[in-house]
Amino acid sequence: MPSSTHVSQLLAAAVQDAYRSALDLDITQDDAQIRVSTRPEADYQCNAAMGIARKVGKPPREVAQAVADTLLQPGDADRLIAAAEVAGPGFINIRIGDDWLGSAVEQVVTDERCGVPAASSPKRFALDYSSPNVAKEMHVGHLRSSIIGDAVARILRFAGHEVLAHNHLGDWGTPFGMLIEHLRDVDFGAADAEDADNPATPTIADLNAFYQQARVKFDSDPEFADRARHRVVLLQSGDEPTLKLWRMLVAESTRHFEQVYSLLGIGLTEDDVYGESFYNPVLADVATELEDKGLTSISDGALCVFPPGFTGREGEPLPLIVRKRDGGYGYAATDLATARYWLLERKCDELLYAVGTPQSLHFRMVFEASRQAGWLGEEQTATHIAFGSMLGADGKMFKTRAGGTIKLIDLLGEAIDRARARLELEDAGSEAEDSDTIARQVGIGAIKYADLSSARENDYVFDWDRMLSMEGNTAAYVQYAIARINSIGRKAAGAAGTGAGAAPETEADAASGAVVLGEEPERALALRILQLPAAIEAAIGTYEPHKICTYLFDTATEFSQFYQKCPILAPTTPPDVRASRLALADATGRVLRLGLGLLGIESPEHL
Ligand code: ARG
Numbered sequence: 001m002p003s004s005t006h007v008s009q010l011l012a013a014a015v016q017d018a019y020r021s022a023l024d025l026d027i028t029q030d031d032a033q034i035r036v037s038t039r040p041e042a043d044y045q046c047n048a049a050m051g052i053a054r055k056v057g058k059p060p061r062e063v064a065q066a067v068a069d070t071l072l073q074p075g076d077a078d079r080l081i082a083a084a085e086v087a088g089p090g091f092i093n094i095r096i097g098d099d100w101l102g103s104a105v106e107q108v109v110t111d112e113r114c115g116v117p118a119a120s121s122p123k124r125f126a127l128d129y130s131s132p133n134v135a136k137e138m139h140v141g142h143l144r145s146s147i148i149g150d151a152v153a154r155i156l157r158f159a160g161h162e163v164l165a166h167n168h169l170g171d172w173g174t175p176f177g178m179l180i181e182h183l184r185d186v187d188f189g190a191a192d193a194e195d196a197d198n199p200a201t202p203t204i205a206d207l208n209a210f211y212q213q214a215r216v217k218f219d220s221d222p223e224f225a226d227r228a229r230h231r232v233v234l235l236q237s238g239d240e241p242t243l244k245l246w247r248m249l250v251a252e253s254t255r256h257f258e259q260v261y262s263l264l265g266i267g268l269t270e271d272d273v274y275g276e277s278f279y280n281p282v283l284a285d286v287a288t289e290l291e292d293k294g295l296t297s298i299s300d301g302a303l304c305v306f307p308p309g310f311t312g313r314e315g316e317p318l319p320l321i322v323r324k325r326d327g328g329y330g331y332a333a334t335d336l337a338t339a340r341y342w343l344l345e346r347k348c349d350e351l352l353y354a355v356g357t358p359q360s361l362h363f364r365m366v367f368e369a370s371r372q373a374g375w376l377g378e379e380q381t382a383t384h385i386a387f388g389s390m391l392g393a394d395g396k397m398f399k400t401r402a403g404g405t406i407k408l409i410d411l412l413g414e415a416i417d418r419a420r421a422r423l424e425l426e427d428a429g430s431e432a433e434d435s436d437t438i439a440r441q442v443g444i445g446a447i448k449y450a451d452l453s454s455a456r457e458n459d460y461v462f463d464w465d466r467m468l469s470m471e472g473n474t475a476a477y478v479q480y481a482i483a484r485i486n487s488i489g490r491k492a493a494g495a496a497g498t499g500a501g502a503a504p505e506t507e508a509d510a511a512s513g514a515v516v517l518g519e520e521p522e523r524a525l526a527l528r529i530l531q532l533p534a535a536i537e538a539a540i541g542t543y544e545p546h547k548i549c550t551y552l553f554d555t556a557t558e559f560s561q562f563y564q565k566c567p568i569l570a571p572t573t574p575p576d577v578r579a580s581r582l583a584l585a586d587a588t589g590r591v592l593r594l595g596l597g598l599l600g601i602e603s604p605e606h607l
Pocket residue numbers: 128131132133168169170335338353355
C-alpha cells in the first residue's frame with residue numbers, strides 16, 4: 001500500500017504506465033484524464049483514448065482496449081484496479097478493488113495527513129491578504145480577503161509549500177496629512193496613548209468618524225487643507241514629531257485589526273505587516289529602474305508605464321502611474337515596488353493577491369509591467385485571487401439595518417450570539433463543556449464557511465439563517481457530522497470498556513478494525529473519504545477553497561446515508577462489521593476535521 005491514497009493520481013500514474021508499456025507512448029498524468037464516474041457500474045473513468053488515438057491515427061476503442069488490458073494485468077490480490085472496461089467511443093470504466101479501498105481507509109485512520117501526499121515540487125508563495133486601511137474600519141471586503149487569504153495560506157502550507165503572508169496595510173499617502181493635522185487639533189498627542197481605558201484616548205471606533213471629521217475640515221477649511229498638505233511633506237521627509245503621530249495612528253488601527261484577526265482565527269501577526277509605507281523608501285529607485293529600462297513615458301506630466309494590451313474605451317493605451325506630476329507616488333507605484341520586492345528580494349515563485357474583483361485591471365497591469373521589467377520571470381507567476389462583493393439578504397450592498405456600514409467586530413460578535421441562541425434553541429448544547437467555545441466555533445465557522453463555500457468571484461449574499469442552518473452546505477452541517485462521529489466513537493469506547501473487567505479502551509482502539517466493504521453505502525463512503533487529496537489539489541489549482549467545501553458537504557452527506565443504512569453499534573451488528581464501520585466513521589471524522597481545518601474552521605467535540 002503506497003503512502004498516498006490519492007486515487008485519481010494513482011490511477012493517472014497507472015494509465016501513464018499502461019500507455020508506455022502497451023503502446024510505447026509517453027503521456028502526462030493530465031493527459032490520462034481521470035474523472036470520478038457518475039455511472040453506477042464504475043468508480044472512475046479514463047477519457048484519454050479519444051484524444052490520443054486521433055494523434056497516433058488509431059481507432060480510439062482499440063487504443064482504449066490495449067490500455068485497459070494492461071491496466072488489468074494480474075497483480076496483488078489487493079490491487080487498485082479491479083475492473084477496467086472499454087465503453088462508448090473509447091472510455092475506460094474503472095472499478096477500484098474492495099480490498100484496496102478497505103486498506104486505504106485503514107491508512108487514513110492512522111495517517112495525520114489522511115493520505116494526502118505532499119507537493120512534489122514545493123514552491124515559495126508571497127500571499128497578500130487582508131490589507132485593510134489605517135484609520136478606517138475594516139470593511140466586509142477586508143473580511144472576505146482575510147477569510148479567503150487565510151484559507152489559501154493554510155491549504156498551500158498543508159500541501160508542503162512555503163507561504164510568506166504579507167498584510168499590505170494602507171498606511172501611507174496624502175490622507176495622512178489631514179489625519180495627523182486633525183490629531184494635533186484634537187490634542188491627541190497629549191493623551192496617554194498607552195492607556196486604552198483613558199476615555200481621552202480615541203479608539204478606532206472614533207477613528208471612522210475621526211476620518212470623516214478630518215475630511216470635512218479638509219474640504220471646507222482652506223487653512224486646514226494647507227496645513228494638511230504641509231504635513232504630508234513633513235511626513236515624507238521623515239520629520240520625527242510627525243512620524244510619532246503617524247505611528248500612533250498605525251498602532252491604534254493595528255490594535256483593532258488584531259482584535260478581528262484573533263476572533264476570526266486569522267494567522268496574521270505584526271511580523272506579517274508590510275504596509276505601503278514599507279515600500280516608500282524604494283519608490284524612487286523603482287521609477288528610475290523603469291525609466292532606465294525604457295518602459296516609461298510622460299503623460300500629463302506624470303511618469304507612466306503603458307503595459308501593452310491595455311486600452312480604454314476609445315482604444316487609448318491605459319497608464320500605470322509611477323510618479324504623479326507633483327512628484328508623489330501612489331497606489332500603482334507601491335504595487336510595482338511590492339512585486340519587485342517579493343520576486344527579487346524574497347525570491348518567491350508565485351505572487352498571490354486576495355483582493356476584490358474591482359482591482360483586477362490594476363493587478364493585470366501591474367503583473368504585465370513586472371514582466372516587462374524582468375522582475376516576473378518565465379518560471380514565475382502572479383495571480384489575483386479575486387472575489388466578488390458581499391451583499392445583504394436584499395441583494396444590495398451589505399449594510400446595517402440602520403443603513404450604516406457594519407463594524408466587523410460587531411458582525412463577528414453577532415455571529416457568536418446567534419450561534420449560541422441557535423444551539424440552545426435546538427437543545428443541542430447539553431453536552432457542551434464550554435458553550436462559549438462552541439458558540440465561537442459555530443458562529444465564526446458559519447461566517448467563514450458561508451464566504452468560502454460560494455465560488456469566490458461571484459457576489460455572495462450574507463444570510464444569517466442560511467449560514468447557521470444545520471442543513472445544506474454549511475459549517476454547522478459538517479460540524480454536526482463530526483460531533484456525531486465523535487459521539488459514536490465515545491459510545492463504542494464506553495461499550496468496549498464495560499466488557500468483562502477489561503480496561504476502558506481508547507477511541508482509537510475501539511475503531512481500529514479492518515475495513516471490509518460489504519454494503520454499497522460503505523463502499524460509497526470509502527470512495528468519498530479517499531477523494532480528499534483530489535479535492536485539495538483542485539482547490540490549489542485554481543485557488544478556490546469552495547472546492548473543499550463541496551467535498552466536505554458531499555462527504556458528510558454520504559456519511560449520513562451510511563449512518564442510516566448501516567447500523568454501527570446495534571447489538572445485531574457482528575463485531576467485525578461493527579469494527580469496520582467504526583473505522584469508516586473514524587476516517588470520515590478525520591477527513592472532515594482536516595478539511596474544515598484547512599478552511600480555518602474548528603470542529604467542536606460535541607454539539
Ligand atoms: N488597502 C487596499 C484596499 O483596501 C487593498 C490592498 C491590496 N493589496 C495590494 N497590494 N494592492 O483596497
